[in-house]
Amino acid sequence: MSEPVRPEARSPRGFVDRRARDLVAERRILTAVSAVYERYGFEPLETGAFEYADALGKFLPDADRPNEGVFALQDDDEQWMALRYDLTAPLARFAAQNWETLPKPFRRYAFGPVWRNEKPGPGRFREFVQCDADTVGSARPEADAEIIAMAAEGLQAAGLPAGSAVLKINNRKLLNGLMAAAGVADDAQKLAVLRAVDKLDRLGPDGVRLLLGEGRLDESGAFTKGAGLNAAAAERVLAFTAAGVGGRSETLTKLADVVGGSAEGDAGLAELEAIDRALTGLGVGVDRAVIEPSVVRGLEYYTGPVFEAELLLQTTDEKGQPIRFGSVGGGGRYDDLVARFTGQPVPATGFSFGVSRLASALRAAGRDLAAEVRGPVVVIAFDQSRMADYFQVAGELRGAGVPAEVYLGASGMKAQMKYADRRLSPAAVIIGEDELAAGTVTIKDLDLGRELSSKVTDNAAWREQRPGQQTIARTEMVAAIRKILDARA
Template sequence: MSDTEQTFRPEARNPRGFADKRSDQIALERRLITTVSQVYEAFGFEALQTPAFEYADALGKFLPDADRPNVGVFALQDDDEQWMALRYDLTAPLARFAAQNWETLPKPFRRYAFGPVWRNEKPGPGRLREFMQCDADVVGSDRPEADAEVIALAVTGFKALDIPVRIRINNRKLLNGLLSSLGVTDPTQQLGVLRAIDKLDRFGMAGVELLLGAGRKDESGDFTKGAGLPASAIQPVLDFVSAGGGATRAEVLNRLANVLAQSPEGQAGVEDLGRIATALAAMGVDDAAAVFDPGIVRGLEYYTGPVFEAELLLETRDEKGNMVQFGSVGGGGRYDDLVARFTGERVPATGFSFGVSRLAAALALVEGKKAARVRGPVVIIAFSDSDMGEYFKLAAEIRAAGIPAEVYLGRSGMRPQMKYADRRLSPAAVMLGGDELAAGTVTIKDLDLGRDLALQISDNKAWREERPGQVTLPRQEAIKHLKKIMDSI
């Protein structure tokens, strides 16, 4: 090989926006999914798994006006020249499935699903291109009680996970009706109103008032153009947004009924919320768990009726102690137009979705690294090549008792093997050396207890002599002792 010829060695790196997951994160996500799935099934929802790929035209609302649909989604062209794309969410595949199988499905169709989704967007901190979602939807019911049950489902699911959230609920009909009654019918202006309301948490009511009008100048001097509402329309919108301030659902309904007295569509929205409130109360969902909040506007462009958002109430901090704002960890609402893309017929639907990966990231910050780590197996120390059969025999006995176990298969000495067991977060290390084999005994080191006791011994000589957490006992008692260690974890 000449000096100019070199073996190509690719750089080991992740594609941008794609992350590796080790056992601790996998276990945490698995726990979330398993717990929530049990809740969904208790509510009568059927599990459904759809393919990772859908035909690109089935994902319509995410596709660009271009010959190659590779913006927003990851797409490829099949050998029949049809474009396929990795699913952007779990709702579009549900709409396709429902349209394809509508005649044979029980109606309403209640399904839940979980799995990875992919978005061809610019990645950033906390913004991945691949992540896990978990959805539950009711397709084929226009009853507000279906929305209420989905909200109750979300509340119950988060409660089962012991995660404090508040579900904040709005209804597209409310704002639509208000704006129509104020003569605000231009779609661009309506979008400006939505964007202004969405800034309430950041800029307060005074900032929203400016953004509803001509616009707002920030401290740096940058100017954000407003919705351009006339002065006569701004105050009713502010009254609408403030109707939810810290009140019970019944109080919010009364305020909204007054604000929307001149809007038939708005009154219809209030009536929907009233039926949702009745159903939520019947299911034991109190005002602290689910509130009516007219300030929730995210998704109103997409949803056709009620919309809801799960606000995480946990205080989350990073490793440096800085506050991390996670905000919404789930959301949903009524979308009565999605199935119609395939059939031409409007099919009512409502659902809720939460980001498994996002929620797991929040919990990892709250629980800390140690709590999130997955316990490793019992590690059997390998002293001699000639005794490997004995090590594997003991490993098989331990596994048969329901305890994970492995024989160390490296070629390091005892100290590195103990370090290996410690890094695996193993509950115990088992030593079966020549002396133990001759005497019919085993030596077991309780690694958790050893670590705790070692903290109480300041002298290295004393630590070596006392061997904290380590016992030698007859071989037939090994399983009983290991079970005792496992029960103490």
């Protein structure tokens, strides 16, 4: 190891190290959600990190240039491969590759990291974990309904209490019907309308009206060019976006007034009606899933129903200001993604959420799933010649299911106690010559110590009292430790 220059210990920008607290929260989410998805008959699938670049396609919302947005490299056979940027493109490749031998429809869920070669920022990483569920090979709107119901149940199982999140459902076909009804045929104008609609949450109807017409001047003085609709067409679009009030059938009736009559609009309405019926059969009420015509979703590969999961819980930012957390996941129907490979239409629909984002949402909602991550019981290394005895004690605790370890550093008593405290250990076990001779152990309740130390200021009195310290028979050790653990459970 004679390297003249030492490498700096740092990781590439946008890649983070995750420690116990984050991981425990994320694992709990994935375990709970997987159980729900499996109850719905979805099987797990994991594909490799790399796909050939041509198989991935160019469906990233913010990437128009080739290789933009992905981590790509050339294999030794000169072919370009890239790390997956989502779990949908690899599923489409997998389904196309194995179509003949799969049970159809094919239901699968997957979770794992995805990679985006973008500019990292606060809360914006280049690697993050997604969790997806998809049904490939069913064109039925009931397949969408099933995904929606499952997503709602999954989010609840992950820790979002009933009423704290809602699935908002829309249909691209309805949006297309609206465009037809509003006389929009040009793709650029269509995009401008969708972008305006997507800002309803932030700007309200008046702001969106400006963006649908000539354009809008914001507070900073910047002007955004509008979609150029005439007043009647703009009002029609606004009426469309305003239809998402009341129950699902009520919304559908209102929508029929706005977009009914165009072939695509009618097809979209029929799909939403079937979704509504299936959701009712599944017991998913309007408290968990609504039809919301202002939902657009960025990805261009969606072809029919689209859905978005929104957190309704009031959360606060660092300054204590109430904020809307917004979307924690979404999905929709993508009927052409498998056909890219096979040439045969293979309908598909799915839902995806970001695991860290959901964990943040839960934390913001005051539901920290990992707040109680504890350290092990620390057996103090009192006497170097007695290490084997200490190991025996630690083994005894582990045998009873209690996490435990022997201190293995080089420091003295005081530092060892500090170490135990730093690890949030519930207790320390101290065994000196006296204890060994008498067949006893001394147990220090560190939970109690932490609790009391915030109240007691007199050091001398503290040492006198030795709060939470007891010397007991070795045979009673496990029971005493259990009592300490249970007191803080």
